[in-house]
Amino acid sequence: MEKITITLPDGSTEVHQAGESVREILSSRCGDAIASAVAARVNGQMVDLSRPVLEDSSVELVYISSTxxxxxxxxxxxxxxxxxxxxxxxxxxxxxxxxxxxxxxxxxxxxxxxxxxxxxxxxxxxxxxxxxxxxxxxxxxxxxxxxxxxxxxxxxxxxxxxxxxxxxxxxxxxxxxxxxxxxxxxxxxxxxxxxxxxxxxxxxxxxxxxxxxxxxxxxxxxxxxxxxxxxxxxxxxxxxAKKRDHRRLGRELDLFQLNDEVGPGLIIFHPKGTLLRTIIEDWERKEHLKRGYDIVMGPQILKVDLWKKSGHFEHYRENMYFTEVDDQAYGIKPMNCLSHMLIYKSKIRSYRDLPLRYFELGTVHRHEKTGVLHGLMRARQFTQDDAHILCRPDQLNTEIRAIADFVDYAMGVFGFSYEVELSTRPNGSIGSDADWDLATEALKLALEDNAMTYDINEGDGAFYGPKIDFKLKDALGRKWQCATIQCDFALPERFDLSYIGADGEKHRPVMLHRVILGAIERFMGVLIEHYAGAFPVWLSPVQTSILTVTDSQIPHGEKVYSRLLEAGVRCERDFRNEKLGYKIREGQMQKVPYMLVVGDREVESGTVSPRERDGGKNLGSMSIDDFIAVVREKCDGFE
RNA sequence: GCCGAUGUAGCUCAGCCGGUAGAGCAACUGAUUCGUAAUCAGUAGGUCAGCGGUUCAAAUCCGCUCAUCGGCUCCA
CATH class of the missing domain: 3.30.980.10 (Threonyl-trna Synthetase; Chain A, domain 2)
Known part of the structure; x- marks a missing residue:
């Protein structure tokens, strides 16, 4: 019988008969442990414990405790x-x-x-x-x-x-x-x-x-x-997870509604939901301006001929809505790029003008199949934080890297980790092989230059170009696609975009499509579930609620209210004739970060007594200004 | 779009083998004026998703439509 050498996980070796099973080899050595092993790894390959080992091998047990x-x-x-x-x-x-x-x-x-x-x-x-x-x-x-x-x-x-x-x-x-x-x-x-x-x-x-x-x-x-x-x-x-469902929290926290009378996939934002959304959108505008983007706005409907020119009519028609105005066919926009192309074309551009970065909080409509609709996560009307960057080929790398950095920054601000995927050319796409290769390489190179690890998703690109997708991970470890960067040579070609180079000749710019949060609706849905509705102070639509102990403190409560509003603190009043415990319970369930208790003591000293949502701690009485400072500190660096 | 399940009050749900609807919470009204997670009492609230069929009689049985949920495919 042939002898073989077995290497164990601790690096030691043993000599065995060829043909002995993994179990036989390890039974004396591992004793009881083998009873709880489900399989083994022999030279890195997963096998049954009963598998005979025929040659010199490294052998280790695999337990249920491992993935x-x-x-x-x-x-x-x-x-x-x-x-x-x-x-x-x-x-x-x-x-x-x-x-x-x-x-x-x-x-x-x-x-x-x-x-x-x-x-x-x-x-x-x-x-x-x-x-x-x-x-x-x-x-x-x-x-x-x-x-x-x-x-x-x-x-x-x-x-x-x-x-x-x-x-x-x-x-x-x-x-x-x-x-x-x-x-x-x-x-x-x-x-x-x-x-x-x-x-x-x-x-x-x-x-x-x-x-x-x-x-x-x-x-x-x-x-x-x-x-x-x-x-x-x-x-x-x-x-x-069910309790965190954004559809449930959306109703409980009075953020939005989905109503059959309106239609599937269409969202009505209530005051608090609209406020949350506005906070996010304001943040976006500020961050984009900081990074050299120009904010633009295009119309909701554009003539069908323009959608034919762009290729959307041919490649994206099933997802589009159409309408007719004065005997003229129009397409309701499913993407924001067309207007941005026309802004570029409105002037002759010099190589010195580039890159141009057009940012639009663009509301789009897509006819999603009924079976895929899902609250805010998958709607038929949604708003993208969309931008199109027109640049020279030599600027591509810098621009892609800057976007990837932007995404990284944004994910940090909202408290998410993420994974990166690169998607390559799908079937039925437009553009030449050479351009696709160039674009794919550019994306890849930028990721590598930024030292980002990524997976490749073969054939999963958009019809006009390859893309990088960022999948963020929420508090429960679920993944959501939000940010994406898409490289596009086709649209500049179709719209005959050009810039005058240093050589005085016309050249074709390259275009990047990109979103950072993706769709505001989806992102809000993810945020709601991530935080289970208990938003950090800077995002909370209601940052504080003023609770009177009895009716007699209402005048002081009103004073506090107007002081806070003036200071820009988002504030609600709970002056109802209810016991304090009742109001606190309600404020807690509404996930208000600070409840300000106003009783006789506070009236007398002209103060408020904040109670923290997280932990239920009573901060003791403090002046209104001190409380404003507490809120401002929590929002510092975000707003 | 496909497969399956579900649809009763604002929400969560009960309603048996067909006999024209019920609870808790929320809401509203009144009383109470109260110090860190639910004060008490009363009132109101439903075309049982919609349409059609079977039946003396349908929330209940059957069909279609719509919507929602869980997936698949697709996707921000």
């Missing part, structure tokens, strides 16, 4: 779910069932639909499979054999998957637990009995292979954890 280990567990649960589903329902075909960030899913083809009651039945059957403690067994077959095997079972999706494997794949692996067999790369946990905590969550439709031209399958989502406690805390977190 990968949890993924293995969840993936195994998805197999058990598939088994349970096929046990209970006849005529179900299996497709794919991966683990995902928060759990797992499995897609099935089934003539009937799964109901919530079915999920309970499936869960019950899964528990039986778990207690039967079936081992997960790996089988290897040639792809031909495997295809024939699944063909015979009528599992046509599996056959399709096998047939679509790259040509150089000769063998595939299958996993069985009990009498269930599935095509699968693995690895899996040793046996079904290892599972302690799982729950099926919901049923949803999903296209086969994510393509809307394909058949719609039924997807069952579930999740699993190492312990019941972790599962319970996950479910609690979901409840918390």
């Amino acid at each position: 990968e280990g949890l993924g293995v567990l969840r993936h195994s649960i998805s197999h058990i779910m598939a088994q349970a589903v096929q046990d209970i329902f006849k005529g179900v075909k299996v497709t794919i069932g991966p683990s995902i960030e928060e759990g797992f899913y499995y897609d099935f083809e089934y003539a009937n639909t799964f109901t919530p009651e079915d999920l309970e039945k499936i869960e019950a059957r899964m528990r039986e499979i778990v207690s039967a403690d079936h081992p997960f067994v790996r089988l290897e077959m040639s792809r031909k054999e495997a295809a024939a095997f699944f063909e015979k079972k009528g599992e046509s999706y599996k056959v399709e998957l096998i047939n679509d494997l790259p040509d150089d794949v000769t063998d595939v692996s299958l996993y069985t637990q009990g009498d269930f067999v599935d095509l699968c790369r693995g690895p899996h946990i040793p046996s079904t009995g290892m599972i302690t905590a799982f729950k099926l969550l919901n049923v949803a439709g999903a296209y086969w292979r994510g393509n809307e031209k394909n058949r719609m399958l039924q997807r069952i989502y579930g999740t699993g954890f190492a312990t019941q406690e972790e599962l319970a805390s996950y479910l609690t977190l979901m409840e918390e």
Whole structure:
């Protein structure tokens, strides 16, 4: 028997027989620990504990506590779910069932639909499979054999998957637990009995292979954890997320409404929502002016011919609204670029004039499909903090880097971290390959110059150019696309934009489309959920509320109110005939940062007693001016 | 747009096997004048999403439409 050398995580080595399984190799060494391992990593590759090791290798155990280990567990649960589903329902075909960030899913083809009651039945059957403690067994077959095997079972999706494997794949692996067999790369946990905590969550439709031209399958989502406690805390977190839902908070905090009588995807901003929005917009204008942008404004509707010229009519028509005025066809703008192009064209431009940066808080309309609408996050009318930068090719790098810095600054101000993605040329786009390459390279280079790490999203660019997307992460770790930078050679070409170079000849400028917060509506939605409605002082539409103890302090309360308004503090009065505790409770639920208690003591000394929302601390009585200073300090650097 | 679920008072929800609607909170009115998360009492509030069908009778059963929610595809 051949001997092999095994390197352990601590760097030590052992000699073993070739062909011993990972479990055999590590059992003496790791003792009890191996019982809680779900899989192993051999030379960096994830494998089953039962996998034989044939050559010199480094070997380590993978536990549920690691992200990968949890993924293995969840993936195994998805197999058990598939088994349970096929046990209970006849005529179900299996497709794919991966683990995902928060759990797992499995897609099935089934003539009937799964109901919530079915999920309970499936869960019950899964528990039986778990207690039967079936081992997960790996089988290897040639792809031909495997295809024939699944063909015979009528599992046509599996056959399709096998047939679509790259040509150089000769063998595939299958996993069985009990009498269930599935095509699968693995690895899996040793046996079904290892599972302690799982729950099926919901049923949803999903296209086969994510393509809307394909058949719609039924997807069952579930999740699993190492312990019941972790599962319970996950479910609690979901409840918390629900409480932060911006649609719910929007109503509770009286920020905005979505009304059926108005129409889907159309938002009415109430006074407080409008105030919040105005604060953000004022901040934007100031920050843009600081960075050398010019603020501009274009019309809401532009003639259809102009949209034909830009390419939007051809490439974006399904998302546009059209109208007619005096027998003339108009398109309602889904993007703000056209007016900006015409501003550029209104004069002859010199190379010395560039870059020109046109900024518009531009309201656009897009006909979004009904199924995607979602409160403020996905609306049919929204306002972008949009800008178009026209520059010389040699300025591209500096401009892109400056935008990336701007985004970085803005995310810091609002308290978000973010990730960066670069999206390349999609199908059906306009422009030459050379320009696309140039633009893509420019974006890439700027990111690298700024030392930003990024992922590449192949084929996900806009129809006119590649883009950098910034996905911000909120307090619950959810990601939202907000900022984007898009590089565009096509529109300057279509509009025949030019500048006079140092050589006295005409040259073509390059254009950057970019947003920092994205859509103000979406950004507000994200902010609401991020802060759970408890905005920092500088953003709070109501910064303070004055609470009288009894009616007799109303005159003093009014005085405080007008002093605060005058000082620019956003302020409300709660002079109702209610007990102080009642008013405080309400102010707390309305998430007002400071409540100013005004009782006889304050009247006498001409002061206020602020109570902090966060922590409920009573700051004691202070003069009105001192309180104004407290608010100003909290807003310092933002406004 | 696709798959599924849901739609009852401002909000959260109850309303069984069909017999013309109910609670809590909110609102309003009155009393109370109160010191850091809910004072008491009373009043009002519903074309049961809309339209059509079945039935002696529909919130309840059936169909269509609209909207919302969870996903898929798409996206700021």
